[in-house]
Amino acid sequence: xxxxAGVVVFPGSNCDRDGxxxxxxxxxxxxxxxxxxxxxxxxxxxxxLPGGFSYGDYLRCGAIAAHSPVMREVVAxxxxxxxxxxxxxxFHLLTESGLLPGALIRNAGLKFVCRSVDLTVExxxxxxxxxxxxxxxxxxxVAHGDGNYTADADTLARLNDEGRVAFRxxxxxxxxxxxxxxxxxxxxxxxxxxxxPERAVEPMLGSSDGLGLFQSIAxxxx
Amino acid sequence: MIRAEVRxxxxxxxxxxxxxxxxxxxxxxxxxDVEAVRQxxxxxxxxxxxxxxxxxxxxxxxASKLLANPVIEDFSVELLDA
Numbered sequence: 001x002x003x004x005a006g007v008v009v010f011p012g013s014n015c016d017r018d019g020x021x022x023x024x025x026x027x028x029x030x031x032x033x034x035x036x037x038x039x040x041x042x043x044x045x046x047x048x049l050p051g052g053f054s055y056g057d058y059l060r061c062g063a064i065a066a067h068s069p070v071m072r073e074v075v076a077x078x079x080x081x082x083x084x085x086x087x088x089x090x091f092h093l094l095t096e097s098g099l100l101p102g103a104l105i106r107n108a109g110l111k112f113v114c115r116s117v118d119l120t121v122e123x124x125x126x127x128x129x130x131x132x133x134x135x136x137x138x139x140x141x142v143a144h145g146d147g148n149y150t151a152d153a154d155t156l157a158r159l160n161d162e163g164r165v166a167f168r169x170x171x172x173x174x175x176x177x178x179x180x181x182x183x184x185x186x187x188x189x190x191x192x193x194x195x196x197p198e199r200a201v202e203p204m205l206g207s208s209d210g211l212g213l214f215q216s217i218a219x220x221x222x
Numbered sequence: 223m224i225r226a227e228v229r230x231x232x233x234x235x236x237x238x239x240x241x242x243x244x245x246x247x248x249x250x251x252x253x254x255d256v257e258a259v260r261q262x263x264x265x266x267x268x269x270x271x272x273x274x275x276x277x278x279x280x281x282x283x284x285a286s287k288l289l290a291n292p293v294i295e296d297f298s299v300e301l302l303d304a
Contacts, residue, residue: 060291067288096291103293105232110239150236150294175237 003027003222006044008074010036010065015051015087015198022198022210023048026218036068045221046083047074049090051143051196061104061146062092071097083127083189083221088144091182091192100183100192101159102151108175112145116207118170119181119195123163126188127220131212138209140195142173147194149176149183159183166191224269225302226281230290231262265289274301 005023009016016033023031023046032042036054041047054065065071071093078084078099086094094100107113116139121132132138151159156177159165166182174194182193197210232238238260245259267284269277281299290297 059289063288063291095293101293103291105237105294106239108237108239110243148237152293175239 002029003046003218004042004044005031005046005048005217006034006041007031007048007050008034008036008070009050010052010054010068012054012056013050013052013089015089015196016048018196018198019048019050019087022201022214023217025201025211026214027222034070036065036070039069039073041070041073041077044077044082046085046217047077049074049084049086049093050198051088051090054089054093057146060092060096062089062096065089066093066096075099078185078190081187081189083217084191085128085217086190086192087196087198088142088147088194091194092146094190094192099190100185101155102149102183104146104194105148105150106146107144107148107173112143113147113173114141114143115173116141116200117173117181117195119167120170122165122168126166126184126191126216128188128191128213128216129166130216130220132216137170138167138212139200139207140197140210141199141206142195143199144174144194147174147176149180149194151177162186164188167193167195224271224274224277226267226269226277227300227302228265228267228281228285228289228297229262229300230265230285230295230297231260232294233296236294262295277301 119138121136168179197213200207200210241259241261285297
């Protein structure tokens with residue numbers, strides 16, 4: 001079986017094609033592109049929520065898109081156990097729609113940060129990280145103005161205690177609490193992260209450290 | 223018609239880098255006694271109703287559901303006659 005992946009496209013998404021290319025590399029077939037107004041999802045193993053500026057970041061990043069018709073289906077699918085990967089603006093969407101706790105606010109330095117950062121792999125027993133080793137360092141690009149992860153003290157303690165931090169920054173670029181770059185939901189099947197693994201899937205892009213994440217997905221979820 | 227103003231502010235304790243940057247800029251302009259600046263949003267809703275209680279309840283529901291993010295923001299609602 002090859003991976004059945006879907007990439008949701010919102011007005012203002014700009015990493016949907018990069019995500020589709022990365023998924024096609026590992027799945028052996030093209031993912032389905034899903035328009036934000038669709039109200040029915042095909043059978044999928046993985047839903048990719050891409051980065052970008054959905055609805056121009058109006059109100060709050062991801063706030064309007066989180067209430068678009070397709071997101072009701074994405075939330076319902078996630079609750080049934082379909083894996084959902086949200087990158088950058090996709091991570092905003094996951095917090096705004098309640099699939100992940102906390103919120104992402106303006107970078108502590110106020111600047112839009114666009115460069116490669118080093119991440120530490122915090123755990124490997126999830127559908128996303130089987131190809132990595134515990135503590136491995138990955139070089140993955142970030143490109144965001146609002147990537148500063150914040151949550152109340154109880155939530156942060158729970159995320160840390162339950163091993164739900166997926167990746168941490170080695171050198172925090174945005175002020176995120178506990179250097180958090182990405183988090184899992186309770187089951188490990190929903191992952192939200194600010195860095196862009198889909199922009200690091202071949203050496204020509206500067207790094208292929210993101211490829212392992214997509215290979216892990218294809219291995220586990222297909 | 224009733225006008226409802228929804229004021230959305232970051233919760234106390236949530237970092238407000240925009241407010242901090244504005245405070246620094248004010249200090250550069252010579253306004254040296256500004257202790258703190260907090261920045262928020264004002265959302266003005268014109269509602270097709272004359273029932274003040276219903277208007278307030280509706281504005282609060284909108285704020286809880288969409289206009290504010292309860293993880294990081296607080297809101298307040300004020301009614302005005304449009």
